[in-house]
Amino acid sequence: MSEENDTGGIHIAGSVTGIVQSGSHASAVFTAGPSAEPAQAADQLLAAVEALRAELRSLRAAEPEAVPEFAAEVAEAELDGLAEPEREPGRIRRSVFAVAGALGSVAGLAEAVDRLRQAAAPWF
Known part of the structure; x- marks a missing residue:
């Protein structure tokens, strides 16, 4: 490794609470990368999203006045976002x-909404 690419310092992998620095001219930089999302939790979230989406569409077909148009549009847009492969915890919440x-x-839709909340619990 050439000297111009070597920033020196301490590289820590894992979890650390607080900033680590030492010495009179020391500095600390915190860089967080994306965390690994457990596949099982992601699968449960996607299953809950699809179940809620199906129940929403079924209810609106059977009883169009049961769900206000604006509420259905907001829910559909957010469910689309939850089904995307790249999901950040803040976006999920x-x-x-x-x-x-x-x-x-x-x-x-109360039970389906509750199942969605339960499936998203790992991100809260």
Whole structure:
């Protein structure tokens, strides 16, 4: 490795609480990379998203007035975001809150919304 590419310092892999630095002219830089998302949790989240999406469409077909148009549009958009392969924890939390807020008062979807919350629990 050439000297111009060598930044020196300490490289830590794993978890650390707080910033690590030492010495009179020391500095610390914190860089966080994407965390590994457990495949099983991701599969459960996707299954809950698809189940809620199917129940929402079924309910709207059977009883169009059961879900306000705006609430259905918000829920569909957020469910689309949850089904994307690249999901950040903050985005997952915001989407789950948005879906729960949009559909929380729809009695016919209460169980499916609750299953979505449970499936998203690892990201909270």
